Amino acid sequence: MGCQAQRTTASQRTGRQVEGPSGVCMARRGHDPEASKRAGASVRQALHAEFRAHLNLHRRRYSVFLIVWLTFVAGIGALTIVLNGSEFMAGLFVGILLGVLPLFAHVLYVALGLGHRSMGAEAEQWTAAELSKLDHRWSVFHDVPLSQSNVDHVAIGPGRVYAIETKWTARSDVDRFLRGATWQAARQATELSAELHQRGAGRKVRPLLVVWGPGMADRLGETPRAVNKVPVVAGHHSDIWRDRMTGALDRLEADRPATQALLALIAEDESQLGAVPAAEDNAPPPAPMFVDAPPSLDSATRQSSSE
Known part of the structure; x- marks a missing residue:
């Protein structure tokens, strides 16, 4: 600026x-x-950089996990529509399962010890x-x-x-x-x-x-x-x-x-x-x-x- x-x-x-x-x-x-x-800007920047470095180091493992999880979510949504014929229920299940991803990221952040340092x-x-x-x-x-x-x-x-x-x-x-x-x-x-x-x-x-x-x-x-x-x-x-x-x-x-x-x-x-x-x-x-x-x-x- x-x-x-x-x-x-x-x-x-x-x-x-x-x-x-x-x-x-x-x-x-x-x-x-x-x-x-x-x-706290320096601390936050350092922690975010460390978290990104961890994700980059294990990107293949997390990419496989993400693909498998999204496939599972799509399958659950399709199966719900077939069995119940309800797009609302399918959307609800898909939303809940997708909402787990940010929770998983937070758990990973804490498990790496970054949560305490933050x-x-x-x-x-x-x-x-x-x-x-x-x-x-x-x-x-x-x-x-x-x-x-x-x-x-x-x-x-x-x-x-x-x-x-x-x-x-x-x-x-x-x-x-x-x-x-x-x-x-x-x-x-x-x-x-x-x-x-x-x-x-x-x-x-x-x-x-x-x-x-x-x-x-x-x-x-x-x-x-x-x-x-x-x-x-x-x-x-x-x-x-x-x-x-x-x-x-x-x-x-x-x-x-x-x-x-x-x-x-x-x-x-x-x-x-x-x-x-x-x-x-x-x-x-x-x-x-x-x-x-x-x-x-x-x-x-x-x-x-x-x-």
């Missing part, structure tokens, strides 16, 4: 054309219902939905490409940049799982920070791990815990960790240079072309901090680390 087409799409959706650095097209996050759909993509969309509730001073990006990996979500707000990793798990050995996940989150935050420095928008990037899964809300609790110095929060407690993201910097203005640098980074990846968010033009000027602001994720991390 070209830039002009992107501007047209963004204009139709938001009622306003916005252009970023070097002609990068964008639309405001708060008015872009398509933005959250990018969450929950990761679903969890990224859940996190994206929660991040969309941040106010207009925040710019949120999803599935941000880096040289070695991608960041599930990047939230740029008042004086803060978060690299957010989303995970879904039903594992019993949660502590071991969290050690690996937090290591990944910290590495991606470091890589994103280096990328922003190269683009002249050097910022400290704070890692954050959001975990979804059965029982995770109770096992992790409401208070963020630190693993490898990375804050870990339960996705189900989104109201709490969103407040802690803003912390005592709630009324500072948006970080426009970091937002513009990230827009340019995303625009360089062809899979990310489309309307992407920008910072609000009418962001409020810097103001004194709230005296009674909620504790930030950073303070919670320091407290947890010292225990």
Whole structure:
């Protein structure tokens, strides 16, 4: 999609054309219902590619199965007409038998282990939905490409940049799982920070791990815990960790240079072309901090680390 087409799409959706650095097209996050759909895109693409590769590898076997099944369905339909003389019953039986094919594809998808892994993509969309509730001073990006990996979500707000990793798990050995996940989150935050420095928008990037899964809300609790110095929060407690993201910097203005640098980074990846968010033009000027602001994720991390 070209830039002009992107501007047209963004204009139709938001009622306003916005252009970023070097002609990068964008639309405001708060008015872009398509933005959250990018969450988990890399995971879904990888899983679909793996499924297609499996089908291609065993295409002869599945082709024979499909031919035999369709022949069986046609025979059942013809036999029903001959015995009952009812085209309606024949159509009903044929429809039911044909409906088994998508069910078979789903069972195969799950049997290959792809169904469990696809929950990761679903969890990224859940996190994206929660991040969309941040106010207009925040710019949120999803599935941000880096040289070695991608960041599930990047939230740029008042004086803060978060690299957010989303995970879904039903594992019993949660502590071991969290050690690996937090290591990944910290590495991606470091890589994103280096990328922003190269683009002249050097910022400290704070890692954050959001975990979804059965029982995770109770096992992790409401208070963020630190693993490898990375804050870990339960996705189900989104109201709490969103407040802690803003912390005592709630009324500072948006970080426009970091937002513009990230827009340019995303625009360089062809899979990310489309309307992407920008910072609000009418962001409020810097103001004194709230005296009674909620504790930030950073303070919670320091407290947890010292225990």
